[in-house]
Amino acid sequence: MNLDELYGALGLDPAALRRGDFPVTSPIDGATIARLAADSDADTEAKIARGAGAFPAWRDTPAPRRGELVRLLGDELRAHKDALGRLVTVENGKILAEGTGEVQEMIDICDFAVGLSRQLYGLTIASERPGHRMMETWHPLGPIGVITAFNFPVAVWSWNFALAMVCGDPVVWKPSEKTPLVALACQALLARACEKFGDAPDGLLEVVVGGRETGTLLVDDERLKLVSATGSTAMGRVVGPRVHARFGRTLLELGGNNAMIVAPSADLDLAVRAILFAAVGTAGQRCTTLRRLIVHDAVRERLVDRLKTAYEGIRIGDPLEPETLVGPLIDRAAFDSMQATLGRVAADGGRVFGGERSLGDRHPDAYYVKPAIVEMEAQTEDVRTETFAPILYAIGYEDFAEAIRIHNDVPQGLASSIFTNDVREAETFTSAAGSDCGLVNVNIGPSGAEIGGAFGGEKETGGGRESGSDAWRAYMRRATNTINYSRALPLAQGITFGEG
Numbered sequence: 001m002n003l004d005e006l007y008g009a010l011g012l013d014p015a016a017l018r019r020g021d022f023p024v025t026s027p028i029d030g031a032t033i034a035r036l037a038a039d040s041d042a043d044t045e046a047k048i049a050r051g052a053g054a055f056p057a058w059r060d061t062p063a064p065r066r067g068e069l070v071r072l073l074g075d076e077l078r079a080h081k082d083a084l085g086r087l088v089t090v091e092n093g094k095i096l097a098e099g100t101g102e103v104q105e106m107i108d109i110c111d112f113a114v115g116l117s118r119q120l121y122g123l124t125i126a127s128e129r130p131g132h133r134m135m136e137t138w139h140p141l142g143p144i145g146v147i148t149a150f151n152f153p154v155a156v157w158s159w160n161f162a163l164a165m166v167c168g169d170p171v172v173w174k175p176s177e178k179t180p181l182v183a184l185a186c187q188a189l190l191a192r193a194c195e196k197f198g199d200a201p202d203g204l205l206e207v208v209v210g211g212r213e214t215g216t217l218l219v220d221d222e223r224l225k226l227v228s229a230t231g232s233t234a235m236g237r238v239v240g241p242r243v244h245a246r247f248g249r250t251l252l253e254l255g256g257n258n259a260m261i262v263a264p265s266a267d268l269d270l271a272v273r274a275i276l277f278a279a280v281g282t283a284g285q286r287c288t289t290l291r292r293l294i295v296h297d298a299v300r301e302r303l304v305d306r307l308k309t310a311y312e313g314i315r316i317g318d319p320l321e322p323e324t325l326v327g328p329l330i331d332r333a334a335f336d337s338m339q340a341t342l343g344r345v346a347a348d349g350g351r352v353f354g355g356e357r358s359l360g361d362r363h364p365d366a367y368y369v370k371p372a373i374v375e376m377e378a379q380t381e382d383v384r385t386e387t388f389a390p391i392l393y394a395i396g397y398e399d400f401a402e403a404i405r406i407h408n409d410v411p412q413g414l415a416s417s418i419f420t421n422d423v424r425e426a427e428t429f430t431s432a433a434g435s436d437c438g439l440v441n442v443n444i445g446p447s448g449a450e451i452g453g454a455f456g457g458e459k460e461t462g463g464g465r466e467s468g469s470d471a472w473r474a475y476m477r478r479a480t481n482t483i484n485y486s487r488a489l490p491l492a493q494g495i496t497f498g499e500g
């Protein structure tokens with residue numbers, strides 16, 4: 001399938017994707033695959049206004065009916081799974097299995113949200129006053145802004161969008177400037193779903209194409225009651241205070257520095273497979289990517305040797321080829337940052353295996369790399385910093401308490417895992433005294449979470465929770481209602497006020 005056919009299959013007009021001066025390149029070979037019209041400030045303003053305009057009608061649409069739109073979107077995603085997955089691969093560079101896996105994640109969250117549309121439950125609460133009833137109700141929050149990163153260009157949007165839809169909130173979406181095409185494709189698929197739905201208001205999803213300044217317009221706009229932003233900790237440090245200064249809400253998914261503890265009792269066969277997927281999958285560009293291996297000294301050498309052998313056998317190359325396991329990095333800046341980090345950690349005494357550029361002759365404008373393993377004697381500042389590239393640091397430990405200390409001694413708190421067959425270690429790791437992350441796994445790697453749980457992390461990861469469990473509450477406002485059905489007016493706390 002050529003590109004124009006792919007665009008057409010997703011409901012995009014190929015000619016319209018060539019009319020602008022905002023270039024989109026494919027990390028596979030560096031070629032320009034579209035020139036979009038970027039949104040001016042006035043365009044962005046108009047789109048936010050359209051989102052705000054859609055709110056009253058959508059708010060007043062019953063939640064199960066709102067869920068029907070998400071069901072129809074899920075149908076479109078099922079029907080276009082291969083095409084959208086392929087476009088994710090072309091625009092982002094992740095391998096096809098992961099591109100289509102990302103679309104499956106979207107389908108899953110749509111299914112979840114459809115069920116949720118009939119389960120936006122509030123509590124009923126015992127009142128201390130006779131003849132009174134207390135309850136809480138959940139109402140739509142208002143139009144919201146969603147800012148997404150290049151690495152999960154559609155799944156993370158869908159976590160937000162599917163929940164926002166059933167919660168009654170129109171969405172203004174600013175995708176990464178590196179991956180706007182897949183966003184336009186999602187919008188086109190939603191348009192089909194809206195047609196089948198019948199009476200959806202215009203403006204339920206507005207996509208704005210642009211860079212950081214465009215994102216800032218969303219951040220500062222009082223009409224957007226929640227800004228859900230995925231990206232670096234540096235981005236979150238700017239977005240958080242700005243949104244809070246106008247008393248907006250934030251949902252932040254920022255950097256991770258995810259680790260795995262490998263204990264002496266671990267099943268090393270399983271651990272090696274889990275490490276490979278978590279450390280080199282998506283070319284190390286997941287926020288949940290495994291970056292630190294904290295491995296007991298008794299198994300350290302054996303495990304690292306086995307990993308080196310496994311790394312040698314990894315097929316690096318065109319992510320559209322089925323045998324490929326590692327596609328390109330997103331761009332030159334990612335490559336430069338990886339090389340700079342490797343240079344510094346080597347100077348700090350780290351023993352670096354791999355990390356070199358690959359396929360540079362064939363693709364001078366694309367950045368393929370051999371994933372790196374770096375054996376470190378200590379957790380240096382570079383190890384404590386997230387470099388968004390496939391670098392896996394291996395650090396030894398002697399006793400379990402030390403392993404947990406090293407594990408938690410980073411500023412980020414997203415995903416974590418332990419490989420052990422010792423129930424005490426496993427339970428300690430998942431306990432309050434164990435991992436301080438938002439995602440804590442036993443005998444699986446830190447990446448590849450299912451949508452059913454709440455996704456997000458602590459510390460510099462930003463504290464947000466998206467996707468499953470009760471993450472929907474971030475998209476609604478809660479009202480506590482007290483209803484007096486008696487003929488008296490008793491006051492709470494037994495207060496008497498001007499009576500007898």
Ligand code: UN1
Pocket residue numbers: 105151152156230285286287288446447448449450
């Ligand atoms: C991300 O990298 O921003 O748990 C999201 C995972 C995926 C989502 C990653 N389900 O790795």
